[in-house]
Amino acid sequence: MRFRASSKGLIGVDITSATVKLVELRRAGASYQVESYAVRPLREGAVVERRIQDMGAVVDALSRAVQQAKPQTRRAVVAVSASAAITKTLTLPASLNDDEIETRIQLDSDKHIPFPFSEVAFDFQRLGLNARYADQQDVLLVACRQQDVSQLTDALLQAGLTPEAVDVETFAMERAFTEVRHQLPQLPGDEDCVALVDIGATMNTFHVLREGRVVYSRDTVFGGRQLTEEIRSRYGLSLDEAGLAKKRGGLPDDYESSVLAPFLDTLVQQVGRSLQLYYTAGRNQEIRHMVLAGGTGMLPGLAEQLARESGMDVVIANPLARMKVNGRIDIQTLFADASAMLTACGLAMRSRR
Structure with missing residues (x-):
């Protein structure tokens, strides 16, 4: 799990109980350009409650989506569900650097994470100084089970994509909402x-x-x-x-x-x-x-x-409404699917940060 983002285009991949959705966004000035996208159906039962039950079916659908979209990059971002992730804001001494913050989280993991640390994938991001205490800083901690991350990244790899990061659905939706709010x-x-x-x-x-x-x-x-x-x-x-x-x-x-x-x-x-x-x-x-x-x-x-x-x-919602669109994409078809692309769009928008 990584909060760092890339300046190049990214593919957002959203795997739900009914479909696999893929959208590739690239920075275009102050906004983005939609370079490619695809939506492919999933057979019933392949994904249940946001967890992959049939890896073969998911990889097949994702591979077909990649084949249909023909993206210009293979670097992809996928998300764990909000229910699978632990998100907390910690208050730590402002003097701690990144390595010291990571060590502190590991030492205090039993206070923040409700499952064994050996099974955990986690990341953190500094949010700045605490509003009340100048000698303290706020740090956003996100953690989930390693198996949830591995399952998603394995699906990407088997479909020929390169995992760039694993995000959380809520963060992706908030990111996409920055576009939707213009409506x-x-x-x-x-x-x-x-x-x-x-x-x-x-x-x-x-x-x-x-x-x-x-x-x-x-x-x-x-x-x-x-x-x-x-x-x-x-x-x-x-x-x-x-x-x-x-x-x-x-x-x-x-x-x-x-x-x-x-x-x-x-x-x-x-x-x-x-x-x-x-x-x-x-x-x-x-x-x-x-x-x-x-x-x-x-x-x-x-x-x-x-x-x-x-x-x-x-x-x-149409998170793609203000974006430029690659000429090879049918805009009417894209906009017909846009409302369902919120999470995928938010994942691909990590490239802007």
């Missing part, structure tokens, strides 16, 4: 509190970001696969056929009223529940805007229904 109106500092709802195949995650940092998160096991299953069951299709029909249309006339509408109702209720729990937890900052991400977040009518129920402005 929102300029807000005063005390109103800069935004809900980001990332709706994937099996799970939706409700984040609250204040000043670009995640201050609250809640996961709910409900996503686009439930809609695919309902389509499959109701219309007698295979799972693959149902997935294609959901994306491309062509379903019977009763689809919107009998299948899509109940699904959207349930999804909106769950987002509303997450919003209520945020306030119940004693959070005082009022959320004024909502951003939808993930492939399921683009379902027709969802943003409008959430806006009616919540009274907020609701937009669909």
Whole structure:
């Protein structure tokens, strides 16, 4: 795990329960250029709860994504899930250098990390002097099990990519949000509190970001696969056929009223529940805007229904909107997938730092 970044282009790789997503970004002045991208499906069960269960299936999908994208670099960044990582801000003497900080973390590992240090991959980053004590510094510590890092880097290597770093999904999302926030109106500092709802195949995650940092998160096991299953069951299709029909249309006339509408109702209720729990937890900052991400977040009518129920402005995330795009990429296809590319985009954006 490394916080250091490169000045050259990087590939962000996002491995989820339903797809492998790849995007290559390169610095272009003050912004980026999208050099290549690809999205490839994963068979059901290949990845469960963000952990690889079938390495062969993941490597095959990632290899196909690389073949489709034809990236200009092989240097890639991948992420462990937020639930698999321990993130803490430590207060240490300002006099400590990097080697001394590393030694201190090792000596005090039992205070910060809930599993044996021999099984740990960790990294840290200085955040500057402590706001209250001038002789102390804040240090961000991130740790996870070594097996989680090894599994992800092995997948990259087997697909012909070179692991540049292993990040954490939350950090990648925060990085990508620096682009998404340009879709929102300029807000005063005390109103800069935004809900980001990332709706994937099996799970939706409700984040609250204040000043670009995640201050609250809640996961709910409900996503686009439930809609695919309902389509499959109701219309007698295979799972693959149902997935294609959901994306491309062509379903019977009763689809919107009998299948899509109940699904959207349930999804909106769950987002509303997450919003209520945020306030119940004693959070005082009022959320004024909502951003939808993930492939399921683009379902027709969802943003409008959430806006009616919540009274907020609701937009669909496009972290690539302000970026230049390599001429060999179909922009319409890219932007159709952009909402689901949030994590991959944030990983590739490490090149800017």
